[in-house]
Amino acid sequence: MSSDTAQAATPAEHDWTGPKPALATLVLLAAVSPLAINLFVPSMPSIARDLGAPYATIQLGLSLYLFMMAALQLVIGPLSDLFGRRxxxxxxxxxxxxGTAMCVIAQSAEMFLAGRIIQAASASGMVLSRAIVRDVYPREKAASAMGYMVMGMAVAPMLGPAIGGLIDQIAGWRMTFVALGLFGVAAIAAAIVTLPETNRFRGAPLRNQVExxxxxxxxPLFWVYACxxxxxxxxxxxFLGGGPAVSNVYLGLTPFAYGLYFAFCAFGYSVGNFLTGRFSERRGLERMMVEGTVVTLAGPAITIAFFAAGxxxxxxxxxxxxxxxxGNGLTxxxxxxxxxSLKPDAAGAASGLLGAIQMGVGACASIAAGIIAGEEGLPIPLCLFLSACALIAIILTLGAVRMANRP
Known part of the structure; x- marks a missing residue:
């Protein structure tokens, strides 16, 4: 598609006249991947014991999943621009x-990790639910709709660890993956019934997707936003990578107790997305982004102050x-x-590249956080690392706002 055609197509983003997808369906589609991240985390010690593998090996089930999600999002976006979202x-x-079935029947760590890698294909629902919102809503309204969508989606990480720990305690870790499979079946069924095709630019040659x-x-502004x-x-x-070590080793909490306490962080994410849904159109995207990164920094900083004070x-x-x-819910x-919105005629590619960078940086952070917390699960070093990440996010966000406001 030529630049002239792209520019001509851009105003049409405000003229969507087809049936809008059900918000509940977008929530289900977007929630599969984060639920697959969070639901099994409390069960990692049980999986390691059952499969006779070191805990560090089973922990790769988290980091490999995140890295594969990042890689797949580079493919998911262009493919959806070419063939459609559905x-x-x-x-x-x-x-x-x-992949879920492979995890359920796994008798070795290798098969379990292979199943986790294949499970990462669920990223298609998370990436394309965002692209679908952008297909049918203009810029400011899209942020508001995403806020409400992600607020509902946040129920998955909010309840996932507690539910996963409880299932493990009652029926064993394999039933955790059975529950994941049932959730995936429900998402597919809802999409078949209520999800229309929203990509009006599909069908262009693949070279246009690469372009x-x-x-x-x-x-440059896209890269600053992405970083x-x-x-x-x-x-x-x-926090997800290092928090379980602090919880289990330093604070002596059970996996189920960790799941319950983790609900605070996930509930905060839901609150942030609710505030985004309410105020993005009124306050503007840039102001909400800056405020969100500042709130993000406040969290680990306060924790450092508490533990330093004993x-x-x-x-x-x-x-x-x-x-x-x-803060994450606001930003x-x-x-x-x-x-x-920088290139709405390639929303799938933009969403995919954005998600790949987002998850790639996050996956590296999860590994680094686990190393920094260490075998002793030290909270202050972990929170210093989280504070550094938040501070970098503030600097980048301020830079993005300055670039976006240039003539």
Missing amino acids: PVIYAGLVLFLV SYRQLARL ASGFTTATFLG VEHPLAFFLPVMLIGV LPNVTAAAI
Whole structure:
């Protein structure tokens, strides 16, 4: 598609006249992948014992999943721009079910990790639910709609660890993956019934999809948005990587108790997305992004102050970190809407590249956080690392706002 055609197509983003997808369906599609991340985390010690593998090996089930999600998002976007949103979503969820079945029947760590890698195809639902919102809503309204969508989606990470720990305790870790499979089947069924095709630009030659990436790569503002999104996400996924060690080793909590306390952070994410849904159109994307990164920084900073003062109760760790969730909920929907709006005729490619950078930075942060927390699960070094990620996100966001406001 030529630049002239792209410019001509851009105003049409405000003229969507077809049936709008059900918000509940978009929530289900977007929730499969984060649920697959969070539901099994409390079961990692049980999986390691059952499969006779070191805990560090089973922990790769988290980091490999995140890295594969990042890589797949580079493919998911262009494919959806070429073939449409629906076929790519269905293909990804079918692969997710295959990977889930492999985890259920796994008798070795190798088969379990292979299943986790294949499960990452569920990223199609998360990536394309955002692109679908951008297909049918204009820029400011898209941020508001994403806020409400992600607020509902946040129920998955909010309840996932507690539910996963409870299922493990009652029926064993394999039933955790059975539950994941049933959730995936429900998402496919809802999409078949209520999800229309929303990509009006599909069918262009694949070279045009590659050209979309080239055009995005030539937009400095897109990269600043993407990196701001990545380091904001790094605070959340860094907590996910190092938090269980602090909870289990330093604070002596059970996996089920960790799941319950983790709900604070996920609840904060839901609150942040609710505030985005209410105020993005009124306050503007850029202001909400800056405020979100500042709130994100406040979480680990307060936790450091508590532990430095000798207050070592679990609430001193988990309650302030809830602000990481609030800040992520304020920042991510707005930065996503702003970044995709730079090239709305390639929303799938933009969403995919944005998600790849976001998850890639977050995956690195999860590994680094686990190393920094160490075998002793030290909270202050972990929170110093999370604070550094948040500070970088603030600097990048301020830079993005300055660039966006230039004539």
